[in-house]
Amino acid sequence: MTTTSPTTSDEASGSAGPPRPPGRWSTLRPLVLRLHFYAGLFVAPFLLVAATTGLLYAASFQAEKIVYAHELTVPDVGERKLPISEQVAAARQAHPEGSVAAVRPSPADDATTRVMLSGVEGIDEGHTLAVFVDPYTAKVRGALEQYGSSGALPLRTWIDEFHRDLHLGETGRLYSEFAASWLWVIAGGGLVLWFSRRRARRKLRGTSGRRRTLGLHGSVGAWVAAGFVFLSATGLTWSTYAGANIEDLRASLGQTTPSVSASVSGGGEHAGHGAAAGTGGDAAHGVGLDRVLAAARAEGLGDPVEITPPADASSAYVVAQVQRSWPEKQDSVAVDPATGEVADVLRFADYPVLAKLSRWGIDLHTGSLFGLPNQIALMLLAASLILLILWGYRMWWQRGRGSVFGRPIPRGAWQQVPPLLLVPLLAAIAVLGYFLPLLGIPLAAFVVVDVVLGEIAHRRGRRTYAGGAAGRR
DSSP states (O other), X not given: OOOOOTTOHHHHTTOOSSOOOOOHHHHHHHHHHHHHHHHHXXXXXXXXXXXXXXXXXXXXXXXXXXXXXXXXXXXXXXXXXXXXXXXXXXXXXXXXXXEEEEEEOOOSTTBOEEEEEESOTTSOXXXXXXXXXXXXXXXXXXXXXXXXXXXXXXXXXXXXXXXHHTTSTTTTHHXXXXXXXXXXXXXHHHHHHHHHSOGGGGOOTTOOHHHHHHHHHHHHHHHHHHHHHHHHHHHHTTSSHHHHHHHXXXXXXXXXXXXXXXBOXXXXXXXXXXXXXXXXXXXXXXXXXXXXXXXXXXXXXXXXXXXXXXXXXXXXXXXXXXXXXXXXXXXXXXXXXXXXXXXXXXXXXXXXXXXXXXXXXXXXXXXXXXXXXXXXXXXXXXXXXXXHHHHHHHHHHHHTTTTXXXXXXOSOGGXXXXXXXXXXXXXXXXXXXXXXXXXXXXXXXXXXXXXXXXXXXXXXXXXXXXXXXXXXX
């Protein structure tokens, strides 16, 4: 957040020579500077929370493996894993409550099998109780509340919800959408301002005070700006309002994420027969889990996979790959519970382009796509954002010479922009504001307040402009 005034001494140095006629950029720069300053000033607290919680979330993947090692791993690797049906039966014997929502067979030699139960008393809505079973002995090694398609356990779930909505529910999600809506604006504005400054004024060596803080702020910001734009764009894809607009746009382009058809082909006779075999809320519908898993393996679905029992008498089993690391495994099949035959197949390779990009973007944003290197990169980005915010506020303080916070950037910058540039710019802002309401609404509110305050100052005879001051002081 470069908060320097266009008339400060560090920018005026080295400007000797005859004045040149103002170009388009020279008229636009004060407007970008003012937007960057005020956006950084008021959005920074929200970004600071998002960055701090995002850093914790990126670290939670490795922390989860340590904290829940007993449940996630087996004490001894055996020679042969038991049939998945026996493992589910053991889980149901230890936890007969609720019903089986899904099963994730052991994906590695030393990993446990997860049996997810829904409708369990004391488990939050939308969450499941994951029962961890040793695939070699069918011994239950524990049970933990689980959330989301990534299988987040209590520690990661708590941090995830704190990052997403501050544990305030749907209302709290507005904070993260507000931060994501403005992050790319602040990053882009800062990047433009930094590269527009003369090379001599970007040097850190030999500088001190506010100029050194400005150099650190600008240099680090220039290196990480692309990462911030990426985090902003991917974060908005599952936000409340902007996310809905993005989904509508994708739907209009035919780029929504497809899903395998879980309807049983051949009518209700087979479906009814398959459903009748399921009893007591377990997963043993029709041909059972073992034949269903074997049918999925025959279609090339390797670990890790998740098996979802039929939802009703006319539904099939769904077996889906759930690997979010590169290369992604997202193929899925539907298996008829009456015959054990594959009724439908969906390959990730057949996803629309935007659906693939959305999947990769979300997994890269959350730290799943490239594992530990991905998580380290996210932590560095979060730490950089925290430093940039602190340096931005420090520059504001130094601009007031350490006694009081510095003067705000003068208003009136938009009046210097030529109409040929201003009109298309306003049109682009209006379109962006429509698709990103938490960018457009606050920006419109700021403009209204700024105009009102400017008019009041004008009536009192002390209205100031970006190029200087007018009237009495």
